[in-house]
Amino acid sequence: MPLTARIEAAIAGAVATGQGGDAPSRLSSALHYATAPGGARIRPTILTSVAMACGDDRPALTDAAAAALELIHCASLVHDDMPCFDDADTRRGKASVHRAYSEPLALLTGDSLIVMAFDTLARAAPDAPLRGIGLIRxxxxxxxMPHGICAGQGWESEARIDLRAYHRAKTGALFIAATQMGALAAGEEPEPWEELGARIGEAFQVADDLRDAVMDAGTCGKPVGQDDLHGRPNAVAELGVEGAIARLEDILGGAIASIPSCPGEAALAALVRRYADKLVPLTQTAQAR
Amino acid sequence: MPLTARIEAAIAGAVATGQGGDAPSRLSSALHYATAPGGARIRPTILTSVAMACGDDRPALTDAAAAALELIHCASLVHDDMPCFDDADTRRGKASVHRAYSEPLALLTGDSLIVMAFDTLARAAPDAPLRGIGLIRxxxxxxxMPHGICAGQGWESEARIDLRAYHRAKTGALFIAATQMGALAAGEEPEPWEELGARIGEAFQVADDLRDAVMDAGTCGKPVGQDDLHGRPNAVAELGVEGAIARLEDILGGAIASIPSCPGEAALAALVRRYADKLVPLTQTAQAR
Structure with missing residues (x-):
């Protein structure tokens, strides 16, 4: 099965467990709406790619980990779009969940997806219990809290923010989860994989800051200028556009260099390189302005 | 250690795992605020009491389960109090989390507590992996979704509501979790314990409906009349005050009769009876009006 089909099947299978004939139908519908069609599925793709680079000897556990990670990401998007945070009307080119369904249902959708993520891992865990428990952790x-994406969002309510700590928790955390969970799903120690995840997360945050600063809403599929609007810190404000682009390229080189030795090391490096190339048109757009 | 001290220590220990010198301080503070001082801690008390009735051979797992269950309950209170649901200014006699901290921090507090609940169970799970995974499930x-407290809240966004399905998911679910998790933490099969949890949950829902209908806000510690205000179904609206009281007494008798055979069966029956007696002044208040 191609990687994208494998990941979509894992996510759809997880979301199906939240459905039932005697479940409230609008919330059921909102769970589908919030998770499909998805975006680039970058986090589960990285997770599955790392697992495959490490041998992927428990593919059902890898699939559960990939789906769980994407469910958490989708939950964070639903909650972040709500009026008390970004108040975003659109997401992935369609109405945000609270606009399409209601604020109560958006809140419950996010809550349900978080629970579903842990349920998905626990369902797959009995075949390899200690790996499963490690994946949940x-x-x-x-x-x-204190170091995940909730902490990252929480920094926005502080009077003084450490830019790197903020980005590391808000965006980096789920990329670190991606590389570490991929390794552990395949039976490898997760620790050596933290740096790769952290660097990929940094790269995406800088790219996101650049996109937020210079692209228009039609290209991006969501409202732009949100960081500036909310007075939040970002790399462009800190370093300027050219400085942010230089940092982006530096980070991606470091990411590839950090990949631990494993059977699929070369293929994984190629994957990161492909993602890096996708970011180049963006940086060219930024430089043209 | 007395039961209440044991449960408070378990909850405080779990909440402490969400703190850290480099964590955002207001969200850290909100996690404490939302979880202590607590209410009656009824769900973890039932859980721990069932575990003790079944031998409690893994007390650390019982404590993790009790704390996790209470964290989920606290998370649901924080989110239910928010403006898009009950818009409640007070909870447990003090300002609700979104009033004391802000809406963004209330949303993140609920999310963080949900995650912390599963983290707490996963931390304790390696000593008895299959029990731990079962507790998470x-x-x-x-x-x-489709049958937990998120589903229960989700029913409120439906055009047509099944009153019993709604109450069973919204209130009953965490009481069923209490009895089943208590049994499994002590190594017993959870299935025979579902009925006890379901009946206790029904009793508390009917008692809550009576309280909501007839008591004043000062006694209750939170705004009353909310069900009527939001047009939500409740037992008093369905059966009248006297009919609801008769149902309450009927349910509690059935709860005690349903307790599975176990070493601590008599003590557990006495506990349920004590809770039942606590509900009597409430029903007398109702009858006096």
């Missing part, structure tokens, strides 16, 4: 650590 | 099943 990696995901919870990178999602909640 | 019991909690996720009774929290998320």
């Amino acid at each position: 990696l995901l919870s650590t990178r999602t909640g | 019991l909690l996720s099943t009774r929290t998320g």
